[in-house]
Amino acid sequence: MSVARAGDLALLVSPDRKRYLIRLQAGGQWHSHRGAISHDDLLGQPLGRTVHTQHGDAFLALEPSGNDLVQELPRMTQIIYGKDAAQILLRLNLYPGRTVIEAGTGSGGLTLLLARAIMPTGRVFSYEVRADAHAVARRNLDNLGLLSYVTLYNEDIAAGFHESAVDACFLDTREPWLFLDHVWAALKGSGFFGALLPTTNQVSQLLQGLQARPFGDIAVEEVLVRPYKLVPDRLRPEDRMIAHSGFLVFARKIAAQDESLRWIPEKKRRAYLGKQAMARREAELAAQREEADDDEEAVPE
Numbered sequence: 001m002s003v004a005r006a007g008d009l010a011l012l013v014s015p016d017r018k019r020y021l022i023r024l025q026a027g028g029q030w031h032s033h034r035g036a037i038s039h040d041d042l043l044g045q046p047l048g049r050t051v052h053t054q055h056g057d058a059f060l061a062l063e064p065s066g067n068d069l070v071q072e073l074p075r076m077t078q079i080i081y082g083k084d085a086a087q088i089l090l091r092l093n094l095y096p097g098r099t100v101i102e103a104g105t106g107s108g109g110l111t112l113l114l115a116r117a118i119m120p121t122g123r124v125f126s127y128e129v130r131a132d133a134h135a136v137a138r139r140n141l142d143n144l145g146l147l148s149y150v151t152l153y154n155e156d157i158a159a160g161f162h163e164s165a166v167d168a169c170f171l172d173t174r175e176p177w178l179f180l181d182h183v184w185a186a187l188k189g190s191g192f193f194g195a196l197l198p199t200t201n202q203v204s205q206l207l208q209g210l211q212a213r214p215f216g217d218i219a220v221e222e223v224l225v226r227p228y229k230l231v232p233d234r235l236r237p238e239d240r241m242i243a244h245s246g247f248l249v250f251a252r253k254i255a256a257q258d259e260s261l262r263w264i265p266e267k268k269r270r271a272y273l274g275k276q277a278m279a280r281r282e283a284e285l286a287a288q289r290e291e292a293d294d295d296e297e298a299v300p301e
């Protein structure tokens with residue numbers, strides 16, 4: 001935006017560095033304990049300057065970043081941290097025109113960043129099991145003008161995804177390892193998978209699940225951001241930081257029949273193939289059990 005127009009979002013930063021997101025409208029007023037700011041003082045002018053309340057208190061008016069939009073989002077679930085979202089966008093190789101599945105939508109924090117990455121020609125397919133969260137996310141995305149780039153489903157992903165051959169899939173759910181077969185089926189060959197998990201034991205379970213299936217190039221990471229005190233002649237880190245948000249797991253879909261696995265060292269390759277065989281056997285046994293149960297139910301009294 002070269003100048004601020006009615007309908008634009010603007011970020012006001014207070015002298016004590018509090019941040020407020022406002023939607024500009026002609027004749028509008030924004031009120032705080034420091035006094036009011038008239039939207040008309042911002043409209044028709046470039047952002048990136050100081051505006052004053054009637055009491056003379058100064059606020060910095062800026063164009064909001066994606067991180068500001070996520071931070072200020074009305075929410076009812078834990079929302080993604082900017083540091084993790086940035087890594088997810090990079091690792092899932094998202095840019096305009098790409099397609100990505102996400103679950104769960106939550107309040108739409110990550111969804112809005114995914115939409116901004118793939119728009120205007122790509123698409124986000126986002127699944128959420130809770131009706132209340134689904135409704136909040138829809139409202140949030142609509143308010144930000146992003147709904148037309150997103151398909152929102154109020155569905156449990158245990159039933160699978162509607163899409164196939166998508167570029168990427170990201171899971172922010174408690175037990176992502178339960179849905180890996182659905183993920184594999186929905187991704188295109190070489191497609192990008194990612195998940196966010198708060199605890200290491202969940203990461204271990206997901207790793208076991210990925211290693212038992214045709215996924216490769218697996219990585220586990222965490223992103224730490226250490227902010228600094230803004231004192232040039234005594235520059236040092238802040239005393240506090242976000243020490244833990246979650247662990248990120250990434251992997252790529254590989255072909256089911258790709259058993260050459262030359263990219264894995266010999267010893268690990270054998271273990272990998274063994275796990276795949278065990279997973280196949282378990283799936284066969286589960287299918288046989290289900291069939292036997294069905295037959296029993298079908299026997300007339």
Ligand SMILES: C[S@@+](CC[C@H](N)C(=O)[O-])C[C@H]1O[C@@H](n2cnc3c(N)ncnc32)[C@H](O)[C@@H]1O
Nearest residue numbers: 080104106107108109110128129156157172173
């Ligand atoms: C931590 S929140 C997601 C937050 C979201 N990434 C954001 O940035 O706003 C996890 C969400 O996953 C949803 N969820 C959990 N299991 C699910 C499933 N099987 N299918 C669809 N949604 C699921 C939960 O209801 C919850 O809203």
